[in-house]
Amino acid sequence: MDTEGVRLQKALANAGVASRRVSEQLIVEGRVRVNGEVVTELGSRIDPETALIEVDGTVIQLDQSKRYVMLNKPTGVVSTMKDENGRPDLRQFTQDWEERLYNVGRLDAETSGLLVLTNDGDLAHVLAHPSFGVTKVYIAKVSGRVTAQTISRLTKGIDLDDGPIAADKARLLDTSGGDSGTSLVELTLHSGRNRIVRRMMSAVGHPVVELVRRQFGPLHLGTLPAGRARExxxxxxxxxLTLARAATEEPSPGDQETQ
Structure with missing residues (x-):
């Protein structure tokens, strides 16, 4: 362990894990790892710029210059920080932060829901790159009455112009669309091929009327209103950060990203 640097309990407290006293208790109880090794000595020092710290298996953010924001993107907004065609873009949602934030992946203009904005390029790469297989959960309002057989087709796999695709999970939420004759379907995918949810549902005869992304990896949209962003x-x-570390250790096959 470094003789220079910051005391481990201070680094934990600065990162917002717990008070310094509680952080000391976590260390003594053997619940803290530094670069993969359990550290129980309270005098231990670390370099916050290079050390990888975990508490109970969860990676801790030490670099306080990194910003991570969740946005509930409304429809009608394109997933870029500056649209060359003058359409509403994501800049309006980043004004509360001094850092230059960028979107992780994309949602098409007609799709609403969870987008991550960050200035952490390494994390953004892992979350957006198809090879790491980060899962996303979508709720689609579609035309027609979806049957159990259709749900089965979505999970068993269907053929699209750019190759076969199967949902990781699919379930029918509601068919009580009344006179509108619509259904609600939940799809879980690790693929991010261009407009994949819309194309999948069209392929099984149920075009998407409305689409929202509710989850992205471990993040849940919750009650965040459309058009609002929060850290x-x-x-x-x-x-x-834990997901990113695990993904880089065990990459999995995937596709590309835009819904």
Missing amino acids: LTTVERGAL
Whole structure:
């Protein structure tokens, strides 16, 4: 352990994990790892710029210059920080932060829901790159009455112009669309091929009327209103960083990203 640097309990407290006294207790109880090794000595020092710290298996954000924001993107907004055609873009949602934030992946203009904005390029790469297989959950309002057989087709796999695709999970939420004759379907996918949810539902005869992304990896949209953005909580940041570490250790096959 470094003789220079910051005391481990101070680094934990600065990262918002707990008070310094509680952080000391976590260390003594053997619940803290530094670069993969359990550390129980209270005098231990670390370099906050290079050390990887975990508490109970969750990675802790030490670099306080990194910003992680959740946005509930409304429809009619394109997933870019500056649209060359003058359409509403994401800049209006980043004005509360001094850092230059960028969107992780995309949602098409007609799709609403969860987008991550960050200035952490390494994390953004893992979350957006298809090879890491981060799952996303969508709720689709579709035309027609969806049957159990259709749900089965979605999970068993269907053929599209750019190759076969299968949902990781699919379930029918509601068919009580009344006179409108619509259904609600929940799809879980690790693929991010261009407009994949819309194309999948059209392929089984149920075009999408409305589409929202409710989950992205470990993040849940919750009650965040459309058009609002907030910083991730300490727990959410830890979950994302932990996912990113696991993904880079065990990459999995995937596709590309835009819904």
